[in-house]
Structures are given as structure tokens and as C-alpha cells.
Amino acid sequence: MKKTPSPKFQQSSQRKQNHNHQVLATVNDEERHNPKTASALKSFKNAVKKCAQIFSLFLLGKRKSASYVVENDDRKYTSKVRGVASSSTDLSSESNTKNSSKWKFSYSYASSSTASGQLGIGNFSFEEIYKSTAKFSPDNEIGQGGFGTVYRGKLNDGSMVAVKRAKKEVIHSHLHEFKNEIYTLSQIEHRNLVRLYGYLEHGNEKIIVVEYVGNGNLREHLDGIRGEGLEMGERLDIAIDVAHAITYLHMYADNPIIHRDIKASNILVTENLKAKVADFGFARLSDDPTATHISTQVKGTAGYMDPEYLRTYQLTEKSDVYSFGVLLVEMVTGRHPIEPKRPLDERVTIRWAMKMLKQGDAVFAMDPRLRRNPASIKAVKQVLKLALQCLAPLKQSRPPMKNCAEVLWEIRKSFRDETDSDHPSLPSHHSADFPQREKNKHTVFGIEDDDSYKFVSVPNHIRS
Numbered sequence: 351m352k353k354t355p356s357p358k359f360q361q362s363s364q365r366k367q368n369h370n371h372q373v374l375a376t377v378n379d380e381e382r383h384n385p386k387t388a389s390a391l392k393s394f395k396n397a398v399k400k401c402a403q404i405f406s407l408f409l410l411g412k413r414k415s416a417s418y419v420v421e422n423d424d425r426k427y428t429s430k431v432r433g434v435a436s437s438s439t440d441l442s443s444e445s446n447t448k449n450s451s452k453w454k455f456s457y458s459y460a461s462s463s464t465a466s467g468q469l470g471i472g473n474f475s476f477e478e479i480y481k482s483t484a485k486f487s488p489d490n491e492i493g494q495g496g497f498g499t500v501y502r503g504k505l506n507d508g509s510m511v512a513v514k515r516a517k518k519e520v521i522h523s524h525l526h527e528f529k530n531e532i533y534t535l536s537q538i539e540h541r542n543l544v545r546l547y548g549y550l551e552h553g554n555e556k557i558i559v560v561e562y563v564g565n566g567n568l569r570e571h572l573d574g575i576r577g578e579g580l581e582m583g584e585r586l587d588i589a590i591d592v593a594h595a596i597t598y599l600h601m602y603a604d605n606p607i608i609h610r611d612i613k614a615s616n617i618l619v620t621e622n623l624k625a626k627v628a629d630f631g632f633a634r635l636s637d638d639p640t641a642t643h644i645s646t647q648v649k650g651t652a653g654y655m656d657p658e659y660l661r662t663y664q665l666t667e668k669s670d671v672y673s674f675g676v677l678l679v680e681m682v683t684g685r686h687p688i689e690p691k692r693p694l695d696e697r698v699t700i701r702w703a704m705k706m707l708k709q710g711d712a713v714f715a716m717d718p719r720l721r722r723n724p725a726s727i728k729a730v731k732q733v734l735k736l737a738l739q740c741l742a743p744l745k746q747s748r749p750p751m752k753n754c755a756e757v758l759w760e761i762r763k764s765f766r767d768e769t770d771s772d773h774p775s776l777p778s779h780h781s782a783d784f785p786q787r788e789k790n791k792h793t794v795f796g797i798e799d800d801d802s803y804k805f806v807s808v809p810n811h812i813r814s
């Protein structure tokens with residue numbers, strides 16, 4: 351069981367009970383997907399149940415007005431119970447006073463009948479974070495982005511976090527909304543979304559603490575600088591994970607969350623090659639969260655941005671669908687959205703790939719790292735067809751994210767069926783486009799020697 355950082359939080363006993371149920375629900379979900387961990391999870395569940403019982407007894411004796419303080423030092427079990435489902439919150443004050451370097455959110459309940467109270471959803475001290483990154487040591491630097499530098503952090507109990515340290519010039523004119531938004535985002539839990547643990551201010555330092563995902567980002571995998579090269583089946587799994595995550599954001603409560611910056615470097619990869627979407631909602635943090643669409647500033651990354659949004663400055667969920675279309679093309683071609691060193695007609699990857707698709711030459715757009723076989727070639731064509739719909743110039747013509755996920759399920763299903771019938775000896779869950787992957791590692795970047803894969807000849811310029 352992966353360790354996660356510890357919160358100190360205040361909440362009613364009922365809420366705590368609810369969250370213990372939430373823990374169990376999450377565990378059940380994981381258990382379904384990963385039967386190997388079932389017995390470990392069973393013990394975990396028992397431990398959580400026990401904690402809930404002890405906690406209730408504790409509260410009976412410790413009741414203090416309308417809220418309770420829980421100092422929970424057992425970090426192992428806390429990440430899933432820290433969040434408090436509250437659809438309407440108003441962050442009314444911050445506790446980051448001169449004397450305190452700890453972050454804490456306070457809020458009052460929107461439903462007036464309940465006693466308003468204070469709630470801290472998590473608590474890291476600056477000192478703890480500073481120490482966890484070995485004083486922001488360059489050795490712990492794992493990335494650079496628009497917000498600042500990202501560090502790997504190891505907390506006292508050994509659990510890992512990613513620490514995003516803002517550049518000095520990051521100043522938020524709407525600090526209150528910024529914190530409100532961070533609070534909302536910290537409530538969101540989905541297996542394919544990188545969990546946001548909290549936000550910390552200390553002097554000029556602004557720090558966001560998020561779940562650590564340890565196997566690099568999708569772009570690094572596509573570039574071959576991480577892992578062993580992604581198989582077709584693995585790429586389809588990742589595409590589905592991403593589609594699930596975005597669908598969840600778009601359908602989240604009453605207020606859809608638009609990611610605004612879907613791109614391969616924002617898709618983090620776990621050791622088991624599951625995808626987790628990072629930075630959701632971050633791009634809108636400095637905007638007015640009450641607006642129905644955001645029209646003040648264009649945000650996003652060149653090559654992924656919806657042309658309609660660029661024209662109208664009106665952001666909707668369909669802008670994410672467009673970026674997802676770019677990502678799909680990236681995943682099957684292996685190319686970056688913009689490749690300045692290519693011949694002119696190939697520089698914008700989506701334009702080139704769609705031209706190939708329309709000419710019936712989709713196979714030429716296929717990532718040369720992918721092994722060619724009938725199932726993988728068919729899957730590439732189908733993914734490009736879906737991408738074509740996502741990339742429709744007008745947002746009305748783009749499918750909703752949920753439909754994209756469904757289409758991808760179908761593509762994966764037929765890919766698996768076809769590879770299983772080609773290779774009946776393989777287990778059904780095997781992503782079998784690289785059936786002899788270990789044996790043939792050296793051929794990953796080209797066409798297989800095996801005759802059955804030789805029927806497609808790929809021009810040299812595509813393989814380079």
C-alpha cells in the first residue's frame with residue numbers, strides 16, 4: 351500500500367465515519383482492479399474499521415463545541431479520508447499568519463442551519479516540506495513547468511510527495527479565489543487524477559503539494575527516454591485512463607472542471623503504466639471561478655490548443671476534447687504536436703496524420719516504434735478516426751469526452767480479441783502486439799524480423 355502524507359484535520363464524527371466509508375469504497379474499487387492486492391487490502395480495511403471505532407470512542411470524550419480536532423499521525427491511512435465532500439464552500443480566512451508557516455483552509459458551511467466551523471483539510475509545515483526535498487536540492491528536482499520547479503519529497507515516515515515550488519514572480523491577484531480553487535481541487539479523488547494535497551505559503555514561497563507519480567510522464571515514454579517503449583495495448587490503456595479522468599472532471603458535481611492543458615507531459619505514468627492526469631484545474635486558478643466560461647486569458651500549450659477557443663476566447667469542455675484529439679495523434683504517431691525539423695507538410699503533426707488517414711495511408715503515420723500487425727494497424731486507424739472527430743474545427747461537432755472513452759473501449763476490445771486470436775497462448779489481458787517483447791527488445795524501434803509482421807513496408811523517412 352502506497353504511503354501518503356498526513357493531514358491534521360478537524361471535522362465532525364459523522365464526517366469521519368463517512369470518510370471511512372469512502373476509504374472502503376475506494377479500496378473496493380482498487381481491489382476489483384487488482385485482485386493480487388486483495389488480501390493486503392482486507393487487512394487495511396480491518397485497520398480502517400478499527401480506527402473508526404477508536405475514533406468514535408475518542409470523540410465521545412473529547413467533544414468541543416461544533417468541531418473536533420484530530421491529530422492523525424498515522425500517515426499510511428489518511429490520504430483517502432482527508433477530503434471533506436462539500437459542494438459549496440466559502441473560504442473565509444487563512445491561517446497562514448505571521449507566526450505560522452503552516453497552511454490551513456478555513457471555511458464556513460454554506461448551509462446556514464449547520465453550525466459554521468473551521469476545517470483544516472491538511473497540514474504540512476514549510477519546515478517539513480523543506481526537509482522532505484533536502485532543502486530543495488537539485489538532486490530532487492524532477493521537472494520544470496510554467497508554475498515553477500517540481501521536486502520529489504520524502505516525508506518523515508517515508509511517504510513520497512511531489513512539491514511544486516512557484517517561481518518568485520507567480521503572484522495571484524485573486525488570492526482568495528486561488529485558495530478557494532485549490533481547496534475544491536483538493537477534494538477531487540479519482541484513480542486517474544493526480545491528487546492535490548495542499549497549498550502552503552511561507553514568506554515569499556508558494557508551494558503546492560501533490561501526489562507523487564514515479565514513472566515519468568507520457569511524453570518521456572513516447573520519446574523512449576523512459577521505460578521500454580509503450581506497446582499498442584498499453585497506449586490504448588493509457589488513452590482510456592486519460593479519457594476517464596477528463597470525463598470525470600467534465601461531469602464533476604455542478605461545476606465541470608475544464609483541464610485546459612491536456613498534453614503528454616501532464617499525463618504522469620505509474621510503475622504499472624496506469625495514467626494519472628496532472629494539473630487539472632490549475633490553469634484557471636487565477637481566473638474568476640464563478641464565470642461560466644473563461645474569456646480573460648488564453649492558456650494552454652502550443653500545438654494542443656482549440657482553434658475555436660483561440661478565436662473566441664470562450665472555453666468549454668470541448669477545448670479539452672480538442673487537446674485530447676491532439677494527444678491521441680501523439681500517442682499513435684509518437685511525434686510531438688509540432689515538429690519544427692520535419693519537412694514543411696509534416697511539421698504540424700495532426701495535419702500530417704489526418705492527411706495520411708484521409709489518403710488511406712494511416713499506417714505511414716504509425717509510430718515506427720510500434721510493431722506492425724493487423725490488429726495494431728487497425729487500432730491506429732481507429733484511433734486516428736476518433737482523433738479526427740475530436741479535432742473538428744467547431745466544438746459542436748466534437749464528441750463529449752464520455753463518448754471518446756466508449757469508442758476507445760471498443761477499439762481496445764477488438765484489438766485484444768484480434769491479438770488473442772492471433773496468439774491464443776497469451777492470457778486474455780495481455781497487450782499482445784509485442785508478444786515476444788523480451789526476446790525482440792532490440793527490434794522495438796523497427797519492423798519485426800518475423801515474417802508475419804513484414805507485410806507492410808515503411809518508408810525510411812518515417813522510421814527515422
Ligand SMILES: Nc1ncnc2c1ncn2[C@@H]1O[C@H](COP(=O)(O)OP(=O)(O)OP(=O)(O)O)[C@@H](O)[C@H]1O
Nearest residue numbers: 492493494495496497500512560561562563567615
Ligand atoms: N506529481 C508529480 N509526480 C511526479 N512528477 C511530476 C509530478 N508533477 C510534475 N512532475 C514532473 O515535473 C514536470 C513539470 O511539471 P509541471 O506540471 O510543473 O509542468 P508541465 O505541466 O510539464 O509544464 P507547464 O506547467 O508549463 O504546463 C512534469 O512534466 C513531470 O515530469
